[in-house]
Every structure is written in structure tokens, then in C-alpha cells.
Amino acid sequence: MCFVVCSLETALKEDLKFYFMNPCEKYRARRQIPWKLALQILKILMVTTQLIFFGLSNQLVVSFKEENTVAFKHLFLKGYSGVDEDDYSCSIYTQQDAYDSIFYIINQYMQLKNISLGTLGYEHEGSGLKICKQQYKKVMMLPSNDTLNIDVSTETECIFFKPQELAGKKAELKLNSSFFNLEFYRLIQVEISFKLKGIALQTIHARELPDCYVFQNTITFNNRAHSGKIKIYFDSDTDIQECKDWHIFGSVLQKNTQYILIFDGFVILSCFASLILCTRSIVLALRLQKRFVNYFLEKYKRHVCHADRLEFINGWYVLVIISDVMTIIGSILKMEIKAKNLTSYDVCSILLGTSTLFVWVGVIRYLGYFQTYNVLILTMQASLPKVLRFCCCAGMIYLGYTFCGWIVLGPYHEKFEDLNTVAECLFSLVNGDDMFATFAQIQQKSVLVWMFSRLYLYSFISLFIYMILSLFIALITDSYDTIKSCLDGTFLLVAPETEVRVCWHLRISPWQECGKGQADNSFRCSALLNVLLGNVCLKGNVF
Numbered sequence: 001m002c003f004v005v006c007s008l009e010t011a012l013k014e015d016l017k018f019y020f021m022n023p024c025e026k027y028r029a030r031r032q033i034p035w036k037l038a039l040q041i042l043k044i045l046m047v048t049t050q051l052i053f054f055g056l057s058n059q060l061v062v063s064f065k066e067e068n069t070v071a072f073k074h075l076f077l078k079g080y081s082g083v084d085e086d087d088y089s090c091s092i093y094t095q096q097d098a099y100d101s102i103f104y105i106i107n108q109y110m111q112l113k114n115i116s117l118g119t120l121g122y123e124h125e126g127s128g129l130k131i132c133k134q135q136y137k138k139v140m141m142l143p144s145n146d147t148l149n150i151d152v153s154t155e156t157e158c159i160f161f162k163p164q165e166l167a168g169k170k171a172e173l174k175l176n177s178s179f180f181n182l183e184f185y186r187l188i189q190v191e192i193s194f195k196l197k198g199i200a201l202q203t204i205h206a207r208e209l210p211d212c213y214v215f216q217n218t219i220t221f222n223n224r225a226h227s228g229k230i231k232i233y234f235d236s237d238t239d240i241q242e243c244k245d246w247h248i249f250g251s252v253l254q255k256n257t258q259y260i261l262i263f264d265g266f267v268i269l270s271c272f273a274s275l276i277l278c279t280r281s282i283v284l285a286l287r288l289q290k291r292f293v294n295y296f297l298e299k300y301k302r303h304v305c306h307a308d309r310l311e312f313i314n315g316w317y318v319l320v321i322i323s324d325v326m327t328i329i330g331s332i333l334k335m336e337i338k339a340k341n342l343t344s345y346d347v348c349s350i351l352l353g354t355s356t357l358f359v360w361v362g363v364i365r366y367l368g369y370f371q372t373y374n375v376l377i378l379t380m381q382a383s384l385p386k387v388l389r390f391c392c393c394a395g396m397i398y399l400g401y402t403f404c405g406w407i408v409l410g411p412y413h414e415k416f417e418d419l420n421t422v423a424e425c426l427f428s429l430v431n432g433d434d435m436f437a438t439f440a441q442i443q444q445k446s447v448l449v450w451m452f453s454r455l456y457l458y459s460f461i462s463l464f465i466y467m468i469l470s471l472f473i474a475l476i477t478d479s480y481d482t483i484k485s486c487l488d489g490t491f492l493l494v495a496p497e498t499e500v501r502v503c504w505h506l507r508i509s510p511w512q513e514c515g516k517g518q519a520d521n522s523f524r525c526s527a528l529l530n531v532l533l534g535n536v537c538l539k540g541n542v543f
Helices: 002-019 023-030 035-076 095-110 169-175 202-206 253-300 306-310 315-338 345-367 371-412 419-430 435-440 447-488 496-506 509-520 527-533
Strands: 090-092 120-122 129-142 147-161 187-200 211-222 230-241
Touching: 002 023, 002 253, 035 095, 035 187, 035 202, 035 211, 035 230, 035 253, 035 315, 035 345, 090 095, 095 129, 095 147, 095 187, 095 211, 253 315, 315 345, 345 371, 371 419, 371 447, 419 435, 419 447, 435 447
Parallel strands: none
Antiparallel strands: 090 230, 120 187, 129 147, 129 187, 187 211, 211 230
């Protein structure tokens, strides 16, 4: 009976030791070829190559959209300088400018085929050019007498110019209608919208099939403030569609597309194989964990702590599984886009970009096999919980400054006008960016607010740069010193659980020192370590 128990215990110890070996140690111990390691290296090369191909293709799409948006602004916005004013394109200040700008858009739309340099055409299935004006129902005001009588309910009136009637008398009659008699004291906004179609031919030079685009353009004359300044906003939403009928001669586009589709298929196969191997490893690890927990409970009447249970769950495998799933889905979407059966680049970009990020982050695991890099990796692992707790505390102070700056300095400083801009401005100040400009741009209309702004900015910069950032660095330095001392064989007097985790992850010579914890309790042993070494530390609440 004792022989059977001892055999089971020896087998468990051997399996535990083998499980926590790295691929090189496993190969030396049992001549087991590290298939997962070889597959991960191959997958890194393939996924990165795939991402580069997709990025170059996506770059053509982005450049085509941006260049067309700039072209539309120059075509349809009268007097556009080429540079946007803040978040809007341009502004007007007189009634005549408003009429000129509206009729300029209509005239340019009518002559589009004669003036545009691009491959553009009208969208015949829609409503053509749509002009809507929104205004208050009733307004009577005498600013000189401080008198106002207003019905705040609004009414919207629209007029349409279809492409097929642009050259006829019907369009001329509409232009002379009473619709264009604008009452600016009632006017809230004028919105002009129209769709245009275009074909991107530049993809042919990159040996890709061309895409067909639909541009939904909207020009808004915003008069909500009634401040004497009408802001003109231009917005262009682009939708990529499959070309209905296309024939391309004298090119190798289709062969090039087939080669890329085959390569994407190999990427999917490699990720699927990696997914199976990593899932299998996690399943085997859970079985080994169950054996260990049952053994420890039967022999020592103790439950293994949660931290030791988690040692069996390899976080790198979980990361690889997530990356593989995202790569497989993203590759399928990429193949559909390449075959022009799908036109949504955004979802595919997010999946492939995130999966490639995870793949390269996973490389850190293999660098950990070298002692020099392992110190840096363990420092990040050990300091992460403390850093997160510290960030929660610092975040409360940061939010307080954000709300305070928004409500007090918002009317006097453009960087504090909205909450999101305030948060971004303060974050740049923490990094020492644009510091003088933030001080200089505050308006000096109110002496009290100007003095408050100085107190606010000086206190924020001093607190975050000189105190909070220094403490942040100190937390990481402390973790590094602890791990470095463990490597050097001298243990610092830190939290016992920290020493256990450090030495457990390092898997170095201090294993032999674990038994000393029974005497002075200055170094407690992990339950898992003791099973590996054949020792049992029962002093203190170790388990």
C-alpha cells in the first residue's frame, strides 16, 4: 500500500516539475519537441505579414476618403482657405455671405461633372440635393427695447433638386421660390445634404481590385447662437460598396488576389492549430491541478490556497487563445473584403490590430527564459497590482481637478471648454507638454479667475509631477529591488507572500532555502513549492 502511495506521489512530483519547465528544459528532460514554441514563432511572422498587407490596403482606402473630403470642401464651400476653424470648416458674418454660400453650393452641385477632377457622379436613386431650413415658429424681438416674444417650438421646411432636373426650368423656379427668403432672427440652421458616387482607381496600381464609394455629404449652416456668426460645418460619411459590374483587362489583379487569399488561409490554419494546442495545454493543466488538490487534501488535510491554484492557469496561453480567435475572425473578414463580398474595414482592422498586439506581447514570455529579461518581466508582474491600486487613488484627484477646471476655467480658456478636452489637457501637463501655452492662453478679463488659474495649474503640476509620478516610479523600483535581491540570494524583509511569489516565478536556487521558513518564519513556503521539493511547511497560515 505504501509503495502505491509513494509511486503516486513520485509521479505527481515528476508531472508537476515537468509542467512548470520551459520548452528547452522539457526537451532536455524527455526529448519533447516544443511544437507550440515553433508554431508561435511561425505565427508571429505570418500574422505580422498579413497585417502589413492589410495595412497597406487600408491606407489606400483612408487616403482616398481624406483626399475626397478635402476636394469636396474646396468644391462646395465658398472661400474655403484649406484650413478648418476649430471644429468647423469656416464661418460667415453677413446675410449676403449666407445667400452667396448657399447658392454657390447649388451651382457647384449642378456643374459637378464639368468642374470636378475626380471620378464622381450623382446618386440617382436618392433625393438628389436636399436643402432644409429649421427655424422658430414665431419670433418678435426689439433688442433696443430689451423686448422678446418667442415661440420656442421649431418648424422644418425642405426643398429638393434631383439630378435629372438640374438643367431644366423646374430647378430655376425652385431657386426663385420664397423658400430662400431667410429670416435670420428666426433661423436656427440650414442643412444641405447630397450623395455622390466615386470609384477608387489607385488600388489598381497596388494590384488590388477597385472599390466603389458612396459619399454622404452634409453642409450645415449653424445659427443656433444668433451671435452674428454662422458656423459652416462640413461632414462626409463614406460607405464602401461592391462594384456591380466591372471588367479589368491587361492586369494580374485576380491572380494577386488569389495568392493573398491562399496566404490568409494558411494564417487561419496556423492560428487554428495554435488554438487547439493551447486549449489542450490548459485542459491538461486543470487535470493536473485537480490531482494536486486531491493529493494535498488527502495527505495533509489542507486546502490549497487560491493563489497556488492559479499557478496552473498559464495566462500566456489564455492570451494566445484570445489572439488566435481574433485572428481567425479577422482573417475571414479580410478574405471577404479582398473578394469584394464585404466592405467594412473597421471591424477587421480592430480584430487584426488587437490580435497582432497580443501576439507580440506574447513574445515577452519567451524572453523570460533569459535571466536578464526575466527580471524586467517579473518586475512588471509584481508591480502591476500596486500600480493599479495607486492609479485608482491618483485618478480620484485627477477627476477632481478635471471637473474643477472645466467649470471654473471653461469660459476663459479654450482647452477647458468641454470635459474631454480638460482631461486631455491635464494629461499633457502631467507629461510636461504645452505647459507655457496653457498658462499664456488664459483670458485676463477676470482678475479673480486669473489668480485662481495660477493656483490651479501650479498646484496640479506640482502635485502630479513632483509627488504622484515620483511615488509611481518608487512602486516599480521597490518591486525591482525585491526581485533583484532574490536573484542575488539576499532576501529583503518584505511581505512573505511577495517573497513566495517572487521565488516561485524565478525558480532558482532559493528553492533549497525554503525549509528555513519553519524555524524563523521569515520566509514562508508555497504549498506547491513544498510538494515539488518534498517538504511541508505547516507553521503559519501558509496554505
